Amino acid sequence: MARISAGPADALAPGERTFVKHRNFEIGVFNVNGEFRAYRNRCPHQLGPACEGAISGTLMGSADTDWQLEWVLDGRVLLCPWHQVEFDLDTGERIRGLGERLRAYTVEVDDGELYVHV
Amino acid sequence: MAVTADRPTTRDDMVIVDVDVHVNDTPEALAPYVDPPYRRVLEHISTLPRRYLDIPGYALRLAIDLPLPDRGAGARSVHTPQQMREDLDALAVDIGILFPDHLLTMAALPDDVYAAALGRAYNAWLAEEWVSRGDGLYGAVVAAPQDPEDAAREIRRYGALDEFVGVYLPTAGVNPLWGARRYTPIFEAAAEMGLPVMLHSVGLIHAAFPFNVEQFRTILFRHPIQHEFALMANMFSMLESAIPARFPDLRIVFTEGGISWVPFTMWRLDKEYHEYRSLAPLLEHPPSHYIRKFYFSTQPIEEPERPQDLVTMLDMFDGADQVLFASDWPHHDFDHPRQVLNMPFSADTKRKIMGENALALFGIDAPVRAG
Secondary structure (H helix, E strand, O other): OOEEEEEEHHHOOOOOEEEEEEOOEEEEEEEEOOEEEEEEOOOOOOOOOHHHOOEEEEEEOOHHHOOOOEEEEEEEEEEOOOOOOEEEOOOOEEOOOOOOEOOEEEEEEEOOEEEEEO | OOOOOOOOOOOOOOOOEEEEEEEOOOHHHHHHHOOHHHHHHHHHHOOOOOEOOEEOOOEOOOOOOOOOOOOOHHHOOOOOHHHHHHHHHHOOOOEEEEEEOHHHHHHHOOOHHHHHHHHHHHHHHHHHHHOOOOOOEEEEEEOOOOOHHHHHHHHHHHHOOOOEEEEEEEOOOOOOOOOOHHHHHHHHHHHHHOOOEEEEOOOOOOOOOOOOHHHOOOHHHHHHHHHHHHHHHHHHHHHHOOHHHHOOOOOEEEEOOOOOOHHHHHHHHHHHHHHHHHHOOOOOOOHHHHHOOOEEEOOOOOOOOOOHHHHHHHHHOOHHHOEEOOOOOOOOOOOOHHHHHOOOOOHHHHHHHHHHHHHHHHOOOOOOOOO
16 A cells, blocks of 8 residues: 655646556546546556546436436546547546446545545 | 557567558648649648548548537547657557558549549659658558559559558449459459458448448447448459459458458358359359458457457457458557457467468568567
8 A cells, every 4th residue: 555645735726637656557636626536547448548638528318318418527527538438537437338447546635735545 | 649558568479560550641742742733733722621531622521420529539640650650669569551541532532533643642652751661661552443444553563562562442432342343453453463452441421332321420320331331342242243253362351340240241141142152153162261261450349348259259250360450540449459469369369460460461571679
């Protein structure tokens, strides 16, 4: 178990991200609408650098919306830059996938500093 | 965008040949190589507004999909051989076979004289700027279907160079299909030069087979039809006119369709052949006999939930010697070599698919690695 510093919490505004290194891999640390999240920078699809992709929203609909489309999860959808695979930044889960997810790590704020537990 | 990942990819134990990578053949790049009447035209086309693989009078495309914000990776392209070499190094690819970007749609150009001129310009540009450097980049001579006699001359001209190892048959929008008698000079030339012919389609909406695909609102459901159905239709057309019987030494490669459609073609056509053999009087064997000798490139490799299913699929058409790795770099739907390497094929099958089959097919010597 390692505790890796990711810098001052107030330096990472909502919508922003930073990266930390652990051994031979990278972890993306995100401020998702005020909450901090950390994921391994590796897409479960073809192992692309998912955490480097655009952050967006997406279109969805269901019986709950009477099959009408909605633009949802704005600022919460991470798009892997290789194949645009969508992940929910709140949970790391692939949106409407087969259960794939980004490897998630706990982020702790201690005395104004961000730490990722690996 | 560079190819980056948090794990380096190096394969010291096998040669990786990528039989489908794309160069950005812009009108401004081809202008110095095109016949004089068209030089000013291409220079003018270069000044017109353009979108990805969509240039007026040059790359025809009907972009009807709803664009969503932030999904912009479709614009990746490779502009120089240096960039291609660096990108392929990052993918751990030793050797790449080059295909065009914009000339993927050239079969749809209605002007046969212009289309043939573009084909000649592309071949000359590849020869001069891309494949002459000896760093693992090889060309496929484009055969403009609009002018088969001219295409045959091009195949004999560039096929004489070691750097050209195949013939690219534009497949999107081709009309008639590649089995038509008018293309005989192209197959004669390819067979004579010992060059495999390589069919390659693209996401084109056009009034040639497979047409009516504008009914699909999204690339998600249209794209497989534009590739796999186009390949299937042209395969059937070539079998119908007995191309593999008439040219027994001609090697035929189907690119960018994956592999899972292949067993269907064998079994379905063999079933028809029981009843209608007399309507295919030039075939000396059932269709599956010929299909087993065709080659198929991996991308877009299927990603079944049970990876073992892909091994079964390959076995269904005895594909270990017939399947060729392809990434389709730098296109939006490229496959990283790991995607094929991580499938549960035997080590021997992996070496064949990733490189040995292609080295033998294209007559390329295995590269000697420094260090």
